[in-house]
Amino acid sequence: MKLNHVSPARAIEEDEARSLLKGQTIGLVAGNPLLLAAMNLLEFFRGKVLWAVTCEKEALQEAAVQAPDLVILTDELEQGYGPSLIKELKTTAPNTHTLIFLAKETAVVVEECLEAGAEGICFNSNISDGDGDFVKALRAIAKRGVYYPEQVRKKAGYVGANPFAMVLPNDITEREKEVLVGLTEGLSNKELTAIR
Structure with missing residues (x-):
């Protein structure tokens, strides 16, 4: 994989990321200390990172003291597990949103993240060719x-001939289906109510 760090598209993405993160606070959690240090040094995170840790327990302790607006994490932690951390954060810091990057790109791990309540899920393998997944998230x-x-929806079985039959009860209304599709596309509550 070769990253082109000076491409015009990348500069536009960085500008948009900077804009989207304006006024936000961030917690970083990655099991790999080198990755964590690199994330912490990203220019568009500067001044926003409240804490950066490698373990689930440390993240929960930090979030109890300073709950960030957004936690960006990986599934593989030095101690603990990303989806488990998301689930705990939803209890201890319910207003904190989560964006997880998965090294283990399996249906089981995706399902664990969905069940935990992750607002964003991206695959590590798509970082260079993911069509701006980070910024879209x-x-x-x-x-x-x-x-x-x-790619995440496919892995979870949500893309196919009839994805609703695979994961939803039979008595779901058409409106409920529309809302769920809108949620997977990242629509806000305001945008969801405008559908119709």
């Missing part, structure tokens, strides 16, 4: 929506 979360790119 930030955009959706800023609108109080969710972002699950097509």
Whole structure:
């Protein structure tokens, strides 16, 4: 994989990320200390990071003291597990949103993240060719929506001939289906109410 760090598209994405994160506070959680340090050094995170840790327990302790607006994390932690951390954060810091990057790109892990309540799920393998997944996730979360790119939805079994039959009860209304589709596309509550 080769990253082109000076491309015009990348500069536009960085500007949008900077704009979307304006006024936001961030917690970073990654099991790999090198990755954590690199994330912490990103220019568009400057002045926004409240804390950066490698373990689930440390993240929960920090969030109890200073709950950030957004926690960006990985599934693999030095101690603990990303989806488990998301689930705990939803209890201890309910206003904190989460964006998780998955190294383990399996249906089981995706399902664990969905059940935990992650607002954004991205695959590590799509970082260089994910069509701006990071910025799209930030955009959706800023609108109080969710972002699950097509690769994630496919892995979870939500893309196919009849995805609703796979995961939803039979008595779901058409309106409920529309809302769920809108949520997977990252629509905000205001945008969801405008559908119709």
